[in-house]
Structures are given as structure tokens and as C-alpha cells.
Amino acid sequence: MTPVTEEPAGGGTPPRDLARLQRRLARFAAVRNWQPYHTPKNLVAALSVEASELVEIFQWLTPEESARVMDDPDTAHRVRDEVADVLAYLLQLCEVLGVDPLAALEEKIDRNERRFPPPEPS
Amino acid sequence: MTPVTEEPAGGGTPPRDLARLQRRLARFAAVRNWQPYHTPKNLVAALSVEASELVEIFQWLTPEESARVMDDPDTAHRVRDEVADVLAYLLQLCEVLGVDPLAALEEKIDRNERRFPPPEPS
Amino acid sequence: MTPVTEEPAGGGTPPRDLARLQRRLARFAAVRNWQPYHTPKNLVAALSVEASELVEIFQWLTPEESARVMDDPDTAHRVRDEVADVLAYLLQLCEVLGVDPLAALEEKIDRNERRFPPPEPS
Amino acid sequence: MTPVTEEPAGGGTPPRDLARLQRRLARFAAVRNWQPYHTPKNLVAALSVEASELVEIFQWLTPEESARVMDDPDTAHRVRDEVADVLAYLLQLCEVLGVDPLAALEEKIDRNERRFPPPEPS
Numbered sequence: 343m344t345p346v347t348e349e350p351a352g353g354g355t356p357p358r359d360l361a362r363l364q365r366r367l368a369r370f371a372a373v374r375n376w377q378p379y380h381t382p383k384n385l386v387a388a389l390s391v392e393a394s395e396l397v398e399i400f401q402w403l404t405p406e407e408s409a410r411v412m413d414d415p416d417t418a419h420r421v422r423d424e425v426a427d428v429l430a431y432l433l434q435l436c437e438v439l440g441v442d443p444l445a446a447l448e449e450k451i452d453r454n455e456r457r458f459p460p461p462e463p464s
Numbered sequence: 465m466t467p468v469t470e471e472p473a474g475g476g477t478p479p480r481d482l483a484r485l486q487r488r489l490a491r492f493a494a495v496r497n498w499q500p501y502h503t504p505k506n507l508v509a510a511l512s513v514e515a516s517e518l519v520e521i522f523q524w525l526t527p528e529e530s531a532r533v534m535d536d537p538d539t540a541h542r543v544r545d546e547v548a549d550v551l552a553y554l555l556q557l558c559e560v561l562g563v564d565p566l567a568a569l570e571e572k573i574d575r576n577e578r579r580f581p582p583p584e585p586s
Numbered sequence: 587m588t589p590v591t592e593e594p595a596g597g598g599t600p601p602r603d604l605a606r607l608q609r610r611l612a613r614f615a616a617v618r619n620w621q622p623y624h625t626p627k628n629l630v631a632a633l634s635v636e637a638s639e640l641v642e643i644f645q646w647l648t649p650e651e652s653a654r655v656m657d658d659p660d661t662a663h664r665v666r667d668e669v670a671d672v673l674a675y676l677l678q679l680c681e682v683l684g685v686d687p688l689a690a691l692e693e694k695i696d697r698n699e700r701r702f703p704p705p706e707p708s
Numbered sequence: 709m710t711p712v713t714e715e716p717a718g719g720g721t722p723p724r725d726l727a728r729l730q731r732r733l734a735r736f737a738a739v740r741n742w743q744p745y746h747t748p749k750n751l752v753a754a755l756s757v758e759a760s761e762l763v764e765i766f767q768w769l770t771p772e773e774s775a776r777v778m779d780d781p782d783t784a785h786r787v788r789d790e791v792a793d794v795l796a797y798l799l800q801l802c803e804v805l806g807v808d809p810l811a812a813l814e815e816k817i818d819r820n821e822r823r824f825p826p827p828e829p830s
Contacts, residue, residue: 359481359566373582382522383525383527383530384645386518387641388646390515390641391639394637394638394756396511397508400505400508400509405506405770409503411504411561412561412563421563425568426569426571426572427572428515429568430569430572432547432551433569438531439543441534446547446551447551450548451492458496460495506767509763512634512760512763513763516634516759516760519756522753524745604810607813614821618826625774626766627774630765633794634759637755641753641756644752649749649750652749653804655805656805656807666815669807670813671816672759673812676798680791683777685788685791687791688725690788690792691792691796695732695733695796704740
């Protein structure tokens with residue numbers, strides 16, 4: 343991932359980071375007056391619907407076929423599109439709830455490191 | 465979000481960014497020999513299951529109750545935990561498929577800006 | 587389940603019951619050689635995808651709007667279509683697993699009657 | 709659907725059919741004053757959550773392992789329990805929306821027979 347500075351000194355392409363995309367999504371919804379629809383309850387429903395649209399791509403594939411899914415350009419595009427939708431709703435949910443998704447994930451990995459100790463070297 | 469440098473010069477807490485967490489998740493799975501389970505097909509199933517665990521928290525709430533869900537510490541913890549799980553499986557899916565989630569989201573927002581033009585000022 | 591006769595003696599519409607529809611679905615898949623795709627794992631994925639397509643219809647609606655969803659003929663058709671898809675995959679899953687869905691539900695209601703005793707009359 | 713008598717004249721086990729279980733579910737909810745929670749929007753969310761609990765059982769299994777899932781009594785019980793939950797919420801949804809699930813499925817199979825004609829005998 344590209345190193346990030348919030349206000350790039352010399353202009354050009356702005357850095358691509360989670361916080362900036364989260365703000366872009368918030369502005370996008372605000373400008374279109376979509377906030378009344380963006381209750382936490384509705385956003386989790388939308389998130390789960392987008393996750394299921396990812397599942398739909400894979401539902402009849404064998405494990406082996408599922409590993410080659412990016413070889414077909416159309417399917418690859420569809421996968422990226424659904425990944426983007428899941429991430430978009432997750433960030434919007436975090437925005438309305440005041441949750442920091444990266445801090446939440448860091449804590450979760452820390453807990454899982456304790457919960458599932460690595461196997462002993464044999 | 466905190467500015468990021470990949471190897472912090474002076475030690476201390478490493479920066480928290482998506483790419484670093486993605487690598488932490490990959491190591492976590494590799495050390496435990498979980499990669500054979502992490503087919504794209506299985507990871508999207510796990511992602512959708514975690515998204516549904518978020519839905520479960522909200523399923524009987526009114527829209528108003530859903531907006532106050534972080535007021536209760538136990539529920540707030542549960543929400544952060546499920547947000548972390550969704551993000552973890554999304555990052556692991558992107559890892560095995562070679563998808564850049566931030567680039568995918570940026571492109572999606574660009575497309576949506578063209579697809580849903582902002583309303584005219586009245 | 588009520589005994590079924592495939593060709594009712596006196597002609598007329600055959601009875602519409604779950605077991606007959608389950609057999610119709612099984613024949614439908616067999617004739618098209620779809621059984622190799624109908625592993626339990628794939629069928630539960632398909633079931634969850636169809637359930638999410640129901641959620642999609644309701645995701646931005648208020649509780650009040652959701653109660654009037656059958657007033658619009660197009661939406662009503664879509665709802666019936668997704669209800670049918672959920673039931674179809676549930677019956678096909680039960681077929682491949684040898685589960686009797688009505689017996690499972692009867693037992694579950696019995697357990698819930700004990701688990702959630704009715705409130706005392708006040 | 710087969711005509712039902714609530715109290716079979718001669719005693720014995722009443723017939724087990726979908727309509728009778730649907731009425732049992734409706735009474736169960738009414739006695740506990742749960743109807744205010746049973747908006748269509750909430751019931752589809754609950755349905756999708758239960759479908760995901762089925763997915764959870766299968767998410768890390770190979771196709772072959774998924775076909776043997778009923779061999780383990782504990783897992784078999786869990787599968788039947790989740791099948792019952794999916795069917796329960798589907799019937800409750802149909803109740804509040806006035807949808808006949810068997811008629812909806814019959815029509816859907818009819819449409820699919822036309823949409824996917826059986827292959828020519830070779």
C-alpha cells in the first residue's frame with residue numbers, strides 16, 4: 343500500500359487510504375441527502391446483501407474453480423465491484439457508529455493471537 | 465488516520481494501516497497452517513456469516529434503537545468485534561485473489577459519482 | 587406429512603404439498619444433470635443468497651413501508667419469487683441431507699414452548 | 709394444501725403440515741406479544757441470519773465432507789435446528805405478508821420448466 347500523507351505537499355494524485363475514502367463516502371451520501379436511510383440497521387442489512395453478492399459468484403464453483411476466478415476478466419471485475427461494495431458499507435457503518443475499523447481489527451488479531459497460540463515447532 | 469511509514473525509524477507503536485493488518489492476518493493463518501481452508505469460496509462464505517452476525521445484533525431493533533447501539537458497552541464491544549471479523553475476512557479474500565480493496569473502492573466511488581450525479585442546487 | 591397421490595384418482599388439480607413439490611424439484615434437477623452441483627455446502631450458500639435477495643427488497647424501507655410491500659404488484663411479485671427460491675433451496679437441501687423439514691420444525695416449536703413459557707395472565 | 713383439523717376427532721397425532729405449523733408459530737408469537745417485532749423487514753433479516761447459521765456449519769468443509777455432515781449426531785442436530793429456524797421465519801414472513809409459500813413455489817417451478825427446457829435425449 344502506498345505510504346500516506348494526509349495533505350500531499352506537491353499536489354498530484356491524493357493518497358489512497360481508508361480514512362480518506364471513508365470521508366469521500368460520507369460526502370457522497372450527504373450531497374445526495376441519503377443519510378436518513380443510513381441507519382446502522384439499514385447499513386448492516388446492505389453490507390450483508392453485498393457479502394451475499396460475493397457468495398453468489400462462487401456458489402456453484404468447486405474449490406479449485408474458485409481459486410481461478412480472477413482469470414476471467416468479467417468475473418474479476420464483478421469480484422472487485424462487490425469487494426468495493428462490502429468495504430463501502432462497512433466504512434459507512436463505522437462512520438455512523440463511531441467505530442475505528444482498523445483499531446477494532448488490531449484488537450481482534452491481538453485477542454486471536456492469545457486464543458489460538460501458534461503450534462509448537464515439531 | 466495516522467500517517468504511515470512501513471518501518472518506523474525510532475521503534476514504538478508501529479503505524480496502523482490496512483496493508484500491515486493484511487500482512488499480519490496472512491502470517492497468522494500461515495503459522496497455523498490454515499491456508500488450505502482459505503479458498504476464495506470458503507472466505508466469502510465466512511465473510512457473509514460474519515456480516516450476518518452484525519445483522520443479528522440489529523434484527524429486532526427499531527431504527528431509533530439501532531442508532532443508540534453503542535451506548536451499551538457490551539453491545540458496543542460485540543459490534544466492534546463483528547466489524548473486525550468482516551474486515552479480516554475481506555482482507556484475507558483480497559489477499560488470496562490479488563485484489564487491492566482500496567483501489568477497488570476508489571474506482572467504485574468514481575463510477576458512482578458519474579452514475580448518481582449530485583442534485584442541482586435549488 | 588399428508589399422504590400424497592401423484593395422480594389423483596378423480597383428476598383435477600393434484601394436491602399442493604411440500605413433499606410433492608420437493609419431488610418435483612428433485613426431478614427438475616435430475617433431468618438437467620444438476621445434482622453434482624447440489625452438494626449440501628453449495629445448497630446452503632444458494633439458500634443464503636436467496637434469503638439476502640429478500641433482504642435487499644426491504645433494506646432501505648422503514649418498518650411501516652415494509653408492512654405495505656405487497657401493495658405494489660411488481661414488488662409483490664418479486665417477494666413471492668424470492669420466497670419460492672428460499673423454499674426451493676431449503677427443500678433441496680433437506681432432500682440431499684435426508685432431513686424432514688416439517689418434523690424438524692415441529693420439534694423446534696416444542697423446544698421453544700418449553701424454553702419460552704408463555705407469560706402469566708396479569 | 710391439505711385440509712387440516714386442529715383437534716383430530718379420534719385423537720392420535722394430528723397431521724403435520726405446513727399450514728398447521730404456520731398457525732402454531734402465529735399463536736406462539738401472539739401469546740408472547742412478539743408481533744410488534746415481526747415486521748416483514750425484521751423477519752427477512754432474521755431469516756437471512758438463520759440461513760447464515762446453516763452456512764457457518766459448512767463454511768470450512770470440503771464438498772465431500774459437506775456430504776457426510778449428518779453422520780455426526782451433534783452436527784446433524786444442529787443442521788435440523790437451523791433448517792427449522794429458516795422454515796419458521798419463512799412461514800412467519802409469509803403469514804404477515806399474506807403469501808402462500810407453496811403456491812409461490814409451484815409457480816416458480818412452472819416458470820423454471822419453461823426457462824430451462826430439459827436437454828434433448830442424446
